[in-house]
Amino acid sequence: MAHEAHAATHARTLPANLGAPSFVDGWKARALMLGAIFSVIAALLAFADGSIEHVLRAWVLGLMMTFGFAVGGLTLLMVQYVSGGKWGLLLRRPLEAMSRTLPLVFAYWLVVAFEMKKLYLWAQVGDVAAALKSGLINEAQAHAIEFKRPMLNPGAFVWVSLLCFAIWAFYAWRLNTLGLKRDSDSEANTPYWIKKMENISGPGIVVYSLTMTAAVIYWVMSMDPTWYSSVYGLLFLVGQGYSVLALSIIIAIGLSKAEPFKTLLRQTEQHDLGKFTFAFVMLNIYLAFGQFLIIWSGNLPEEIPWYLDRIRGHWGIIITLDFMFHWLIPFSLLLSRDIKRNKKRLVHVCQWMLFAKAFDLFWLIEPNYKDAARNLHFSWGILEYAAVPAAMIAFWVAFFCTRLQARPLVQTNDPHLAEILEPEHAHA
Numbered sequence: 001m002a003h004e005a006h007a008a009t010h011a012r013t014l015p016a017n018l019g020a021p022s023f024v025d026g027w028k029a030r031a032l033m034l035g036a037i038f039s040v041i042a043a044l045l046a047f048a049d050g051s052i053e054h055v056l057r058a059w060v061l062g063l064m065m066t067f068g069f070a071v072g073g074l075t076l077l078m079v080q081y082v083s084g085g086k087w088g089l090l091l092r093r094p095l096e097a098m099s100r101t102l103p104l105v106f107a108y109w110l111v112v113a114f115e116m117k118k119l120y121l122w123a124q125v126g127d128v129a130a131a132l133k134s135g136l137i138n139e140a141q142a143h144a145i146e147f148k149r150p151m152l153n154p155g156a157f158v159w160v161s162l163l164c165f166a167i168w169a170f171y172a173w174r175l176n177t178l179g180l181k182r183d184s185d186s187e188a189n190t191p192y193w194i195k196k197m198e199n200i201s202g203p204g205i206v207v208y209s210l211t212m213t214a215a216v217i218y219w220v221m222s223m224d225p226t227w228y229s230s231v232y233g234l235l236f237l238v239g240q241g242y243s244v245l246a247l248s249i250i251i252a253i254g255l256s257k258a259e260p261f262k263t264l265l266r267q268t269e270q271h272d273l274g275k276f277t278f279a280f281v282m283l284n285i286y287l288a289f290g291q292f293l294i295i296w297s298g299n300l301p302e303e304i305p306w307y308l309d310r311i312r313g314h315w316g317i318i319i320t321l322d323f324m325f326h327w328l329i330p331f332s333l334l335l336s337r338d339i340k341r342n343k344k345r346l347v348h349v350c351q352w353m354l355f356a357k358a359f360d361l362f363w364l365i366e367p368n369y370k371d372a373a374r375n376l377h378f379s380w381g382i383l384e385y386a387a388v389p390a391a392m393i394a395f396w397v398a399f400f401c402t403r404l405q406a407r408p409l410v411q412t413n414d415p416h417l418a419e420i421l422e423p424e425h426a427h428a
Helices: 002-008 023-049 053-083 087-099 102-114 128-134 139-148 154-184 187-219 232-255 267-298 304-308 315-334 343-368 381-404
Strands: none
Touching: 023 053, 023 381, 053 087, 053 102, 053 154, 053 187, 053 232, 053 343, 053 381, 087 154, 087 232, 087 267, 087 381, 102 154, 102 381, 128 139, 154 187, 187 232, 232 267, 232 343, 267 304, 267 315, 267 343, 315 343, 343 381
16 A cells, blocks of 8 residues: 555656557457448348338438537537647547548438438429429428528539538648647647647637538438528537547547556546536537427427427337437436546446437437328338448448557647646545
């Protein structure tokens, strides 16, 4: 005990090798194997269902999950540069690696772009009057599609999405490039780099909020052309923070099984990350319930049907489970100080949060379609919502591992490095 107390008074030191541990190769191999297995399962389910309709719907869910990891990771990186804090030293390299998976997310989006007529009602309708007469759309849908035609058309869908990807790619390239340059510079220039990253990231957060809102309006919200929501983009923005933080904690704790994160990840910083995640859990439910309460109390016939599609016909079971999965369970567990300071338990909570986010996207996406609105029913196709996103996320994880291995995991000229290497207090 005396020897341990004496050792605790000395600051720890980083190892000479700051690269990703060798077991990251194992993560990559397992992810590729799972991706292949779930791809086969998805193909078998499509054959049993006799259609690819649900494959494409589930593909959008997988796109939104991986999009949230890649571009949400970029945004959280910018938030860190603006706010500072020790947690940035832990998550900066994983967040940079997430942002460099954008090419794979773009490849996922191409499938949606090529198959938009199978996913979006407005893309199927050329002549609104003829579609209304044939029964393809109702009067409310006809009015909405006609009114929104300058925005909801295939050309605008493609060009707006390409513009958004170009902007995100620019910020990802810029921040990753400057991150490497900062690594090679002397510690004396650290204030210069802090200010430079702040100046880029501050406007970048605003630009991302606008472009991300445009993207989710086209990719998800427009599945129901009659739906209006002024906070839709903000809901996804907070949801990305919710899922990216959960994934980042899983990665950081996983990396802490070996150096350099074994030295770097103290219980204090782990606890702080748990509290940060708890804040996003609270904000997430506040926005979601706030939107529901305002629309329901307003009792407007233009807005209420969107919720009725997701409550009636046994969908009430799903929204109840969504509330429990997405908020009640993470909120209750993250209240505990002991859970936030226990690696294994905190990882389990974060894994649950990622599942809950995918479950919430299922509730958002599936009722947009006529066969599912107010009609929750089992089919082989509905199981695609598990198989297809699982395969897409697994392949994304494999690509992320490759990006993570490309750079050292620690930025040695970070001003918080000396502080984070100090021994923790005995009561911690």
